[in-house]
Amino acid sequence: MVAVDIHHILGIQKAKADNKFFAAMREKEAVENEHKHLARTNEKLLKHVSNLTDVEKANSNRLVCTMSFYAEPGLMQSVDGDGPICIGGQCKGGGI
Secondary structure, three states: OHHHHHHHHHHHHHHHHHHHHHHHHHHHHHHHHHHHHHHHHHHHHHHHHHHHHHHHHHHHHHHHHHHHHHHOOOOOOOOOOOOOEEEOOEEEOOOO
16 A cells, blocks of 8 residues: 555656646746847847938938038029038039
């Protein structure tokens, strides 16, 4: 009778250990999935930041070109009112 009780107790302990193991594996998978999701989100955000940085540089260049165009003495605004054209960092007078 003692052997039956030991086998029963060992079976219960093994079931508890198995449950803990599988719960830990589910938690590990959940953490890994969250990590993958956050990594993808981070990559997308970095691309957006890069694009915004490029746009900011282009807008700064346009602002500098516009300011330098209108700061030069004797220059008049173009007839169509568009102002200077900025191409590759170089300012050209006139409208687009």
